[in-house]
Amino acid sequence: MELPRIPLRRRGSGRIRRASVAPAILGVLLLGLVGGCSNVSSAPPLREQKSEPAPVQEDTPVQVDMSTLPEATTFGTTPEAPSDSAPQRKTEGVVLHVKQEVPVYDAPEGSAIARLPATQFKSPSWLPIIAERGDWARILLPSRPNGSTGWVRSGTAKVEKAYTPYVVTVDVEQRRVVVRKNDREVGSWTVGVGSPGTRTPKGRTFILASIRETVTDFSPIILPLGTHSETLTTYGGGPGTVAFHGWPDPSVFGTASSDGCVRVPSDALHLLKSLPLGTLVLVR
Structure with a gap:
């Protein structure tokens, strides 16, 4: 059975809109992110082209509280x-x-x-x-x-x-992000990563959500990942979620200076925010 693909979303189209988190919530999540870390992601909608649906079953054979x-x-x-x-x-x-x-x-x-x-x-x-x-x-x-x-x-x-045909690879040592579609490279950038004391955590994760920034101005969009700092329990009162986000000073790209997040150039952020939620991110 062929699964529906998740297409790139163009501004103003699609059924799923990027989340815009209330300023009060963002204030807690992003207050400490000016140091370099945050949480967020953006993703396009499903096409309604499902083939035969799987038979619907009871979700829990045994009742779960x-x-x-x-x-x-x-x-x-x-x-x-x-x-x-x-x-x-x-x-x-x-x-x-x-x-x-x-x-x-x-x-x-x-x-x-x-x-x-x-x-x-x-x-x-x-x-x-x-x-x-x-x-x-x-x-x-x-x-x-x-x-x-x-x-x-x-x-x-x-x-x-x-x-989704996309995979994002983050090479922490080389300080580089590569986006591939169907194993073909569609973008590659030098980025900033976590400092020696607050390293960007390695492993398999994914683009979790997308937040349009309304509190600070260091990045218009923040893309939280499904992973956290392994040395800090919080970023400015938030849960310490690692994220892709922009940075106004390009001198950070190619350095290890953040609190664990991956700081990317604006053209990288433009592509990353168009990828489907759930897109795999391999941090190596």
């Missing part, structure tokens, strides 16, 4: 989540859209360990699928600790799948 489970968001911690066992492996490009809150399990037919909401930073929840087993999909989670994963029932009306 989700009120007792930790929330799998950038603000949450999921201590019982299995760790990513292949943190540098590319995926098949399949992403999962969570349309309603669903439970997350430690294994197919296993124990519920978290609840995954339908939005992240007011953007729709799109997460990369790293493995599939029957009607179950293993996804990367945006919660702490870094590399958290979990299993979601994929054959239900609460979720849907799509395909």
Whole structure:
């Protein structure tokens, strides 16, 4: 069955709009980001070209009290989540859209360990699928600790799948970001990365959300990733989410001087903000 592709979104088109987080929330999230770090992402909508839908099943064979489970968001911690066992492996490009809150399990037919909401930073929840087993999909989670994963029932009306041809690679040592589409390079830039004391965390992550900046002026858009600083618990009161964002002083590009975020030139940010939410990011 061919999955629908997630197209590039042009300004003013598409069903999914970039999230614009309220200034009060952004004030908490971004106050400390002027030092170089923040949280955010932007993503285009699904085309309505699904082939035969998967048979709808009951989401939970056994009733789960989700009120007792930790929330799998950038603000949450999921201590019982299995760790990513292949943190540098590319995926098949399949992403999962969570349309309603669903439970997350430690294994197919296993124990519920978290609840995954339908939005992240007011953007729709799109997460990369790293493995599939029957009607179950293993996804990367945006919660702490870094590399958290979990299993979601994929054959239900609460979720849907799509395909994105993009992969973003961040080479921390070379201080370079490369965007590929169908394995063909479509953009490459020298960037700023985390300083020696606040390194950009390596591993497999993804574009989590998109926030239009309204509080500070160092970047018009901030693209939070599904990973966090491993040395700082917060950026200015926020959850310490690592992000792609711009920077007004080009001298930072090619340096290791941020609090863990990846500072990118304006043309890089322009391309990155057009990529689908859930797009895989490999930090090496």
